Amino acid sequence: MAGEEPVERAEREHRPSPIDVHVGSRVRLRRTLLGMSQEKLGEALGLTFQQVQKYERGVNRIGASRLFDLSRVLDVPIGFFFDDMHGIPGGRSTRASVAGFAESQDGFDDDTLHxxxxxxxxxxxxxxxxxxxxxxxxxxxxxxxxxx
Missing domain, CATH: 1.20.5 (Single alpha-helices involved in coiled-coils or other helix-helix interfaces)
Structure with a gap:
């Protein structure tokens, strides 16, 4: 962009996308609910635990084939990673819980799952x-x- 400092542009381009951060947090949530370590998840996917960490923080974007592998290893549908996306364009706010209980609970906030x-x-x-x-x-x- 005209007039923009190269450093500012580089910083903006290296910030994780809110969608990548959300998907990564859902990976972490499901892995933790299963009692699985980052090392075990990495082994199942052929990755290092550092790569899993980067996915979970949203630093590295998760491609379609990797998302498919994650859904298989973590035993969730692919849509699980996009559930409860608040304030992100195109995000669904389903409030369905990870444990499989589909009914909505009054007073139940998203922080409860974390x-x-x-x-x-x-x-x-x-x-x-x-x-x-x-x-x-x-x-x-x-x-x-x-x-x-």
Whole structure:
């Protein structure tokens, strides 16, 4: 652009896109929910953990084939990486949770999914291997929470 300093232009061009940052944060969220390290994810994809870090921060853009591989390894549909994109053109605000519960919760904010307590709870929940026990735990939590 005319009149623009080369340093300013270079800085702007090296800033991660908000979409790349969002997709990377969704990769991190899902990896963490699965209790998977960056090293393990990197091994599954043929990458170093440093490359995984760059994807998760949005520094490196994730191409279509890599996004397909990530969806397979992290066991989510490709659309998962674009869910809950607020304030980004074309972003869907679905409020569907990662754990597969599609109903919307009043007072439930997006930061809840990023809290360590939430991640540990979801990990512990999915470590319960008996589906009937897991269902009873889920029902217990629902009965303990405030009703509308």
């Amino acid at each position: 809290r360590r307590e939430t991640l540990e709870l979801v990990r512990a929940y999915y470590r319960i291997t008996d589906p009937s026990v897991r269902k009873r735990v889920f029902d217990l939590i629902k009965t303990l929470s405030p009703h509308d």
